[in-house]
Amino acid sequence: MNYKILDxxxxxxxxxxxxxxxxxxxxxxxxxxxxxxVSKTGGHLSANLGTVEAITAMHYYFPTPLNQxxxxxxxxxxxxxxxxxxxxxxxxxRKNEGLSGFPSPNESIHDAFxxxxxxxxxxxxxxxxxxxxxxxxxxxxxxxxxxGAFTGGMIYEGLNNVSKDLDNLIVILNDNKMSISKNVGAMxxxxxxxxxxxxxxxxxxxxxxxLDKMPVLGKPIASAITLSKSAVRRSLYKSTFFEDLGFxxxxxxxxxxxxxxxxxxxxxKYAEGPVFIHMITVKGKGFTPAEENPGAFHGxxxxxxxxxxxxxxxxSDSFSTVFGRNLSDMANTNTKLCAxxxxxxxxxxxxxxxxxxxxxxxxxxxxxxxxxxxxxxxxKNNLKPVVCVYSTFMQRAMDxxxxxxxxxxxxxxxxxxxxxxxxxxxxTHQGIHDLSIFAxxxxxxxICPSNYDELKYWQEYLINKVNGPKVIRYQRGGQDNLVKxxxxxxxxxxxxxxxxxxxxxxxxxxFVEALKAKEILKNQGIEISILKLNVINPIxxxxxxxxxxxxxxYSFEEHVKNGSVSAKIGLELLEAGFSGLYKYKCIDNYTxxxxxxxxxxxxxxxxxxxxxxxxxxxxxx
Numbered sequence: 001m002n003y004k005i006l007d008x009x010x011x012x013x014x015x016x017x018x019x020x021x022x023x024x025x026x027x028x029x030x031x032x033x034x035x036x037x038v039s040k041t042g043g044h045l046s047a048n049l050g051t052v053e054a055i056t057a058m059h060y061y062f063p064t065p066l067n068q069x070x071x072x073x074x075x076x077x078x079x080x081x082x083x084x085x086x087x088x089x090x091x092x093x094r095k096n097e098g099l100s101g102f103p104s105p106n107e108s109i110h111d112a113f114x115x116x117x118x119x120x121x122x123x124x125x126x127x128x129x130x131x132x133x134x135x136x137x138x139x140x141x142x143x144x145x146x147x148g149a150f151t152g153g154m155i156y157e158g159l160n161n162v163s164k165d166l167d168n169l170i171v172i173l174n175d176n177k178m179s180i181s182k183n184v185g186a187m188x189x190x191x192x193x194x195x196x197x198x199x200x201x202x203x204x205x206x207x208x209x210x211l212d213k214m215p216v217l218g219k220p221i222a223s224a225i226t227l228s229k230s231a232v233r234r235s236l237y238k239s240t241f242f243e244d245l246g247f248x249x250x251x252x253x254x255x256x257x258x259x260x261x262x263x264x265x266x267x268x269k270y271a272e273g274p275v276f277i278h279m280i281t282v283k284g285k286g287f288t289p290a291e292e293n294p295g296a297f298h299g300x301x302x303x304x305x306x307x308x309x310x311x312x313x314x315x316s317d318s319f320s321t322v323f324g325r326n327l328s329d330m331a332n333t334n335t336k337l338c339a340x341x342x343x344x345x346x347x348x349x350x351x352x353x354x355x356x357x358x359x360x361x362x363x364x365x366x367x368x369x370x371x372x373x374x375x376x377x378x379x380k381n382n383l384k385p386v387v388c389v390y391s392t393f394m395q396r397a398m399d400x401x402x403x404x405x406x407x408x409x410x411x412x413x414x415x416x417x418x419x420x421x422x423x424x425x426x427x428t429h430q431g432i433h434d435l436s437i438f439a440x441x442x443x444x445x446x447i448c449p450s451n452y453d454e455l456k457y458w459q460e461y462l463i464n465k466v467n468g469p470k471v472i473r474y475q476r477g478g479q480d481n482l483v484k485x486x487x488x489x490x491x492x493x494x495x496x497x498x499x500x501x502x503x504x505x506x507x508x509x510x511f512v513e514a515l516k517a518k519e520i521l522k523n524q525g526i527e528i529s530i531l532k533l534n535v536i537n538p539i540x541x542x543x544x545x546x547x548x549x550x551x552x553x554y555s556f557e558e559h560v561k562n563g564s565v566s567a568k569i570g571l572e573l574l575e576a577g578f579s580g581l582y583k584y585k586c587i588d589n590y591t592x593x594x595x596x597x598x599x600x601x602x603x604x605x606x607x608x609x610x611x612x613x614x615x616x617x618x619x620x621x
Contacts, residue, residue, distance in 0.1 A: 001036060005026045010087075011084065012059045012084055012110065016060055016063045023060065027052045031049055034082075038300065041093040042300055043424075044075035044076075050255075052079050053255060054174065054261055055076075055083070056083075058142055058265065060262065062140050067139040069142050072115055072119065072120060072143065074101075077111075080111075085110075095594065096596070098594070100426050100427070101425060102114070102115055102116045102428055113128075114428060117396065119149045119151075119153070121155075122145065122171060124158075141169055142172060145173050146174050147176060148343060151343065152365060152367050162245055162247065164274070166246075166274045170277065171275070172279055174255070176282060176283040248275045249278065254280065256282055319455060319476075319478065320476075321349040322349070322456065323348075323415060323455060325352050326459055327350075328355075328357065330463060331360065337357075337384050337386065338361070338378055338384065339361050339385075339388060340362045342363075342371045342389055343366050344388070345363050347417070348388035350388055368389060369396060372387060372397040375405070376404040376412055379410040379411045385413070389415070390416075390429070391432075391473065392428065392430065392431055394414070394434050401437065406444065406469055413472070419448070420475050421558050421597050434473065436559075438537065444468070444471060444537065445462065445466060445471070446473065447473070448473050449472070450483050451479040451483045451484050455472070471537075475509045477597075483512055486511075489534075491534060495532075500529075502527075502550065502618070503530065503547065503550045504517065504611065505584075506555070507532065507536050507565065510558060511530070513607055514532075517608040517615070520609075528615065529550070531543060531546060536565045539565070539568060544572045544573060548576055551580045552618055554582075554611070554614065555584035556611055560586060583614070585606055587604050587606075592604070
């Protein structure tokens with residue numbers, strides 16, 4: 001598809017070189033480009049359609065990398081990538097060796113900071129703005145913050161650190177959902193327009209300068225004017241939160257009107273102090289199905305643009321939805337069960353619980369630390385909270401787990417979704433760190449099921465029979481056909497095979513790869529056994545005794561090496577006097593980029609072929 005203006009844009013400065021009259025057509029072309037590409041690759045659509053004008057104006061007035069853009073959450077950055085030489089990469093968006101769906105400094109100098117999680121932008125932007133001041137560097141730092149990020153406490157920690165002399169800092173609130181301050185009509189619009197007027201800015205500067213030079217009355221008059229202006233604004237806006245923090249506040253009532261947005265950014269360019277621009281946008285702007293159902297088109301797989309139906313937010317066949325349905329069913333008879341999520345109701349399968357038990361469902365927003373401490377308080381008061389959270393986001397709440405849950409041994413269940421390798425979202429979303437904390441506590445049972453039957457059995461076991469912190473962790477997506485009929489034994493571990501020479505230790509999704517490797521080796525005349533761990537913490541002493549009888553013991557795991565189950569097994573084997581050969585393969589590189597799961601497993605050398613290759617080394621030497 002050819003584009004009249006977009007095809008001429010290969011770098012940020014190309015946007016800045018356009019005439020303002022060309023910007024509306026450019027925005028239209030960018031939207032068409034995004035719909036065309038994301039419909040083929042999948043990705044975050046609604047949020048990017050809503051921010052086209054804002055990002056276009058940012059590049060028009062503040063080309064990168066001289067100016068730095070900080071995105072929060074980073075899935076709003078597609079238009080930025082288009083304008084910074086990465087248009088051609090959208091054919092492999094979120095694919096193996098393709099473009100990341102988030103800002104990535106490893107990908108481009110134009111991406112100032114990584115942004116896969118929420119509520120971090122203002123802290124990053126303040127740091128960057130101060131660094132520019134210290135080094136005497138030109139340029140502005142602009143943080144584009146989604147309204148959802150304001151549900152996370154870190155935003156307010158960053159705001160609290162903004163000083164009035166940071167005239168190189170601009171914060172843009174992309175408000176497409178919640179109303180932080182309401183439109184107060186024509187007077188609000190009038191004052192906003194007045195504040196963006198260059199004559200107003202010059203007049204304000206000149207008046208202040210003249211009054212400062214008046215020997216006796218100047219400063220009192222200036223102070224009185226300031227107080228009067230503040231009083232007027234207080235009565236009009238009914239909130240001075242951002243101004244009290246030191247910002248110059250400006251509201252854009254239509255953040256999808258490129259002229260209004262440019263007017264605001266032009267004002268911010270010359271303002272004397274940090275600027276906060278509150279921009280009202282339409283999520284999914286320009287694509288009717290996304291405008292009508294922005295949540296469904298927030299993160300999508302590929303779809304047919306000409307025959308659109310709402311994509312599944314959470315697939316009907318997945319660990320998440322099976323867990324969520326079962327939890328809702330259990331809550332029908334267990335009136336103490338509560339469900340808590342951090343802005344991931346659909347992603348964690350809790351829409352079923354929400355529908356049936358609204359008074360016991362809590363979405364706390366992007367506030368994982370609060371979610372855990374809140375759950376701990378519920379447990380202290382004799383309820384049974386279940387915190388459903390992605391593994392990568394649980395990392396943000398580990399201190400709360402240690403301090404507020406584990407130390408008091410409170411009855412909180414953690415359902416860790418997206419555990420292990422995660423496709424598409426890439427380096428910021430891999431679930432490969434949580435065991436490093438959870439498994440430090442032997443009194444915290446950790447279950448890792450391989451199919452739906454095991455998921456439901458252990459879910460009910462933990463809720464009904466374990467009083468204290470407990471964890472069940474499971475992969476993104478559905479069960480593999482190879483293990484869907486595997487009978488849940490209810491054992492803490494299962495032993496498959498009778499060979500006493502070589503054995504593989506595994507759990508969760510790696511059981512599939514172990515079974516594949518076992519079959520490949522069998523066809524080559526090599527028999528092996530598999531020790532499938534169902535409870536991965538604490539590790540059963542009897543399981544270690546079984547492993548001691550083998551000559552070769554291998555463990556393959558979707559987790560970083562430090563703090564892994566494999567490392568713990570090695571230590572326990574050593575303490576038990578194991579005299580054979582123990583080797584384990586975990587994820588060596590903390591940075592695991594975007595690709596599908598089989599590709600990631602192969603890269604990390606924990607797929608079936610890599611397992612076979614590793615085991616055969618002993619038979620060929």
